[in-house]
Amino acid sequence: MQFLTVVIRRSLYAFLLLLAVIVFNYTLLSMVPGDIAETIAGESGGASAELMAEIRRSYGLDQPFYVQLFGYVGRVLQGDLGSSYYFNVPVLDLILGRLGPTLLLVITALLLAIFTGTLFGVIAAQRPNGIFSHFITILALIGFSAPVFWTAFLLIILFVSMVQIMPLSGLADPLTESGTWQWYLDVAHHLILPVVSLSSIYLAQYSRLARASMMDILGSDYIRTARAKGLGQRVIIYKHALRNAVIPVITIAGLQFSHIFSGAVVIETVFSWPGLGTLAFESILRGDTPTIMGILFFSAFVVIVFNLLTDLAYRIVDPRIRHSGTA
Amino acid sequence: MSDAKNTTPSNGSPGDVDEIFVEHPFRQFVVMYMRNYAAVAGLFVFVLIVGAALFAPLILDLDPFEMVDAPLLRPGEGGHLLGTDNLGRDLFVAIIYGARVTMAVGGAAAGITLVIGLTIGAMAGYYRGWVDEVLMRITEFFQVLPPLLLAMVLVALFSPTLETVAIAIGVVSWTGVARLARAEFLRLREQEFVKAARSIGARDRRIIWLVIMPNALPPLIVNAALTVGIAILFEAALSFLGLSDPNVMSWGKLIGDNRDYLLDAPWTITFPGVAIFLTVLSMSLIGDGLTDAFNPKLRER
Numbered sequence: 001m002q003f004l005t006v007v008i009r010r011s012l013y014a015f016l017l018l019l020a021v022i023v024f025n026y027t028l029l030s031m032v033p034g035d036i037a038e039t040i041a042g043e044s045g046g047a048s049a050e051l052m053a054e055i056r057r058s059y060g061l062d063q064p065f066y067v068q069l070f071g072y073v074g075r076v077l078q079g080d081l082g083s084s085y086y087f088n089v090p091v092l093d094l095i096l097g098r099l100g101p102t103l104l105l106v107i108t109a110l111l112l113a114i115f116t117g118t119l120f121g122v123i124a125a126q127r128p129n130g131i132f133s134h135f136i137t138i139l140a141l142i143g144f145s146a147p148v149f150w151t152a153f154l155l156i157i158l159f160v161s162m163v164q165i166m167p168l169s170g171l172a173d174p175l176t177e178s179g180t181w182q183w184y185l186d187v188a189h190h191l192i193l194p195v196v197s198l199s200s201i202y203l204a205q206y207s208r209l210a211r212a213s214m215m216d217i218l219g220s221d222y223i224r225t226a227r228a229k230g231l232g233q234r235v236i237i238y239k240h241a242l243r244n245a246v247i248p249v250i251t252i253a254g255l256q257f258s259h260i261f262s263g264a265v266v267i268e269t270v271f272s273w274p275g276l277g278t279l280a281f282e283s284i285l286r287g288d289t290p291t292i293m294g295i296l297f298f299s300a301f302v303v304i305v306f307n308l309l310t311d312l313a314y315r316i317v318d319p320r321i322r323h324s325g326t327a
Numbered sequence: 328m329s330d331a332k333n334t335t336p337s338n339g340s341p342g343d344v345d346e347i348f349v350e351h352p353f354r355q356f357v358v359m360y361m362r363n364y365a366a367v368a369g370l371f372v373f374v375l376i377v378g379a380a381l382f383a384p385l386i387l388d389l390d391p392f393e394m395v396d397a398p399l400l401r402p403g404e405g406g407h408l409l410g411t412d413n414l415g416r417d418l419f420v421a422i423i424y425g426a427r428v429t430m431a432v433g434g435a436a437a438g439i440t441l442v443i444g445l446t447i448g449a450m451a452g453y454y455r456g457w458v459d460e461v462l463m464r465i466t467e468f469f470q471v472l473p474p475l476l477l478a479m480v481l482v483a484l485f486s487p488t489l490e491t492v493a494i495a496i497g498v499v500s501w502t503g504v505a506r507l508a509r510a511e512f513l514r515l516r517e518q519e520f521v522k523a524a525r526s527i528g529a530r531d532r533r534i535i536w537l538v539i540m541p542n543a544l545p546p547l548i549v550n551a552a553l554t555v556g557i558a559i560l561f562e563a564a565l566s567f568l569g570l571s572d573p574n575v576m577s578w579g580k581l582i583g584d585n586r587d588y589l590l591d592a593p594w595t596i597t598f599p600g601v602a603i604f605l606t607v608l609s610m611s612l613i614g615d616g617l618t619d620a621f622n623p624k625l626r627e628r
Contacts, residue, residue, distance in 0.1 A: 020468055031484060145556065145608035147563045150582065150600035157593045168590075262475035266564055270586075280476055281568065284483045292480060296472065303471045 007312060014308045019073070021300040025293045026072050030065065076297060082290035086283070091294035095276065101171055102275030104187075106264050109195045113202035114253055118246055120203075121210020122237060125245075128215060136207050143204025148263055152197035152270045159193065166193050169272040194271045198263055202256070206249050214245040254310050261299050359620040366616020372609040376602075380426035391416060391424035391576040399592045412581065412595045413588045421576050422602050428566075428577040429606065432493050433559035439497025440554050444504025445547070449535050451505070452512025459509075466502050474499040475564060482570040492571050496561045500554070507550055511543035518542075545621040552614035556607040563603045578603050 056062045063071070075082065081091035124133040159166040167173070172186040217223060218241060226236045261277075268277030276295060283291040360366055389395075394415035395407075402410040402418075409418040451462040481495035515521060516539065524538045565571050566579030573580075578599040585595035 017464075017468060017471065021471065024468075028480070028484070141608060141611055144611055146604050147560050147567075147579070147600065147607075149564065149567055150596070150603065153582070153586070153589055153596045153600065156589060157597070161590045161593065259474065262473045265473075265475055265479070266568070269568065281479070284479050284570070287483075296476065296480070299473045299476065300471045303473075307471070 003315065006315065010308055010311060014304050017304055018301060021304075022073050022076050022297060023069065025296050026069050029289050029293050030068075081294040081297065084283075084288055084291045086286050086288045086291070091290050094279065094291060095294055095298050098274065098276045098279045100275075101273055102261075102264055102268070102277060104191065105194055105198065105267070105273060105275060106260055108191060109198035110202070110253055110257075110260060112195060113199040113206055114246075114249055116199075117203050117206025118210045118242070118249055120207035121212075121249075122214050122242060122245060124207070124211045125214035125218060126237070133211070136211055140204040140208045143200055143202075146200070148197060148201055149266050149270050151200050152193065152267060155193050155197055156270075169270075171274050190271075194267050194273055197270075198260070198267045201263060202253070202260070206253070209252060210245055210249050213248045214241060217241045217244050251310075254306065257303055257306055261302075356620045360616045363616045363619050365612050366619070369609040369612025369616065372605055373613060376426055376606055376609070377430060379423055380430045383423045384427065387420060387423065389417070389420050391421040395420075399588060399595070401592075402594050402598075409598045410592070410594050412585050413592070414584070418581075418595060418598055421581055422578065422599055424576045425578040425581060425599065425602065426606075428489065428575050429559055429562060429579075429603070432489050432496075432562045432577075433555055433606075435493040436496035436500075436558035436562065437551065437555040439494060440501045440558065441504055441547075441551055443497060444501035445508050445540075447501070448505040448508025448510075449512050449540065449543075452509040453516055453531070453535050453539065455513070462505075463509075466505050469499070470502050472499070475561070478561060478565060479568065479570050482565060487570060487572055489572050489575060492562060492565055496558050496565075500557060500561065504547070504550060504554065508543060508547060511546060512539055515539050515542055549614050549617045549621065552610050552617060556610035556614075559603065559607055559610070 053062075061068070072082070079092065081095070083089065084091055084094055087094060120132075120136055120139075124130070124136045127133060156166075156168065160168050167190050170190060172178070172183055172190055176183045176186050218237075223236060223241055226240050231240075264275065265277035265280055267273065268275045269281050272278065276299075279291065280295045282288075283295070395417050396405045396411050396415050398411055398413050398415040400407055400411040402408065404410060407417050407419065409422065412418055412421070447462050447466065451459040451466075478495040478499045481498065482491050485491045512535075520542075521534060521538055524534050529538065562571070562577065563579035563582075566577045567583040569580075569583055571577065571580060581599040582596050585592065589596050
């Protein structure tokens with residue numbers, strides 16, 4: 001029963017956080033200098049005084065601020081993120097339309113970084129002062145220090161310009177018919193460079209983390225027991241130790257979910273990837289306030305829900321957290 | 328930390344037995360730092376870049392925006408060490424001038440990050456209870472918003488000046504510092520020397536800033552080196568995307584300006600990137616060196 005109250009409390013808290021995000025977004029973006037009605041009118045090629053008044057009324061801009069704010073919060077909670085000033089279509093449709101490519105990019109990059117990072121860390125941990133360990137240390141330094149757009153450009157110089165084996169940009173060749181298996185192959189081909197660039201930041205960090213946690217685990221009692229009963233090195237490392245070494249990596253990866261979305265903004269603009277990041281960047285340049293607010297809300301929403309679910313999952317899996325009451 | 332213990336014996340009378348064995352903590356600190364060659368190299372590169380940023384413009388006295396030669400000259404061509412970019416600007420001069428902006432904005436942004444983070448973390452960890460609760464909720468709030476996206480929105484909303492860029496970076500990146508400072512304060516507030524200070528009637532403000540803070544600083548200083556590195560990366564990303572002052576030369580802007588010529592003139596992208604990379608690398612090497620110097624025992628790892 002105690003678990004149920006925790007679930008309810010956590011969900012309520014997540015909801016309040018979300019509410020705070022909506023209010024913050026709206027307040028922040030209402031501080032835009034200049035007249036929003038003029039921006040909207042500008043998109044449709046200038047307007048007379050009557051049309052301006054009409055625009056103000058239809059977008060609710062003639063109301064006092066708090067009325068607009070409450071109106072916005074209410075609409076967002078009903079799933080209505082407003083209409084884009086630029087495209088003149090519902091923001092939610094716009095976001096959902098761009099979500100696929102971004103998720104494909106971000107999740108592939110995250111999985112690649114977790115998988116390769118853990119593997120690197122595990123190999124390095126077996127010889128803490130070996131060449132591979134030093135390689136991991138250097139890799140971690142490079143991964144932290146190189147700006148992600150620069151890494152991407154270097155990869156382009158290498159694999160598009162010098163050894164011409166990769167496409168420059170986009171989701172797929174526009175000439176390939178979408179839905180066919182050639183198209184899926186083409187998307188996978190276009191995905192390689194963006195994914196490698198995006199995961200480079202995290203790969204380095206995860207391999208360092210996996211190395212540290214693996215070294216801890218290799219010194220623990222249950223590994224000594226496994227050794228004592230005569231298990232081979234391979235079984236000990238990949239069957240017993242690896243499982244526990246992955247946990248901190250996955251925890252950090254979960255916490256960084258909002259950061260990786262930020263990285264995606266840069267990578268998507270570099271590779272003209274038709275995802276949320278490109279949409280966000282272009283909307284900021286266009287001053288398309290509803291779309292910017294929508295994307296900020298949406299990404300916060302994803303992170304909050306993700307955090308809530310991992311938090312609850314830990315409580316279910318780990319009885320120590322479950323019985324420690326609140327926290 | 329350990330150096331707090333070491334200060335006491337060395338303050339004893341001259342000729343004290345301890346004097347022979349206990350080196351002055353600062354000396355010990357320097358020796359430990361110097362033992363890490365990579366950290367020394369990092370410090371050297373950093374000093375070089377700061378020196379270039381400070382003095383080169385005085386010696387060179389050129390305009391980094393000036394078109395000095397034909398566009399897209401290869402490195403070395405026409406007497407231009409690193410070549411020219413798509414607008415015929417000397418890349419070397421532009422990079423030297425860019426160092427000023429990168430250093431100034433990166434430093435200011437890191438300063439703002441630390442001030443916000445330290446204040447919030449110190450208050451939360453020291454007062455605990457509802458203050459902690461409220462401040463940590465605010466911290467979590469800023470953690471769920473995508474940092475770069477929020478910084479982009481802030482710069483675009485308010486005028487794209489260097490001040491705005493520095494403030495925007497500070498506003499989106501203080502949460503990590505706050506959490507670290509809070510943890511240190513939670514740990515230290517229960518220690519004997521804090522109780523001692525409280526027992527002689529020291530006020531909260533004095534205990535926070537003069538009693539606990541100096542002892543909480545070592546891990547925070549290491550973190551500060553990384554904070555500067557991260558701030559520089561943020562500045563580079565923002566100016567690369569064109570969300571910075573268009574009238575000021577910076578490394579990110581240089582890459583952004585030349586990105587369409589990537590395939591024909593890769594050096595216009597490569598060299599400014601090398602500058603960013605080396606600067607951030609030097610910061611993280613310095614951070615590693617400081618970790619060693621503050622915590623000699625951790626070195627084995």
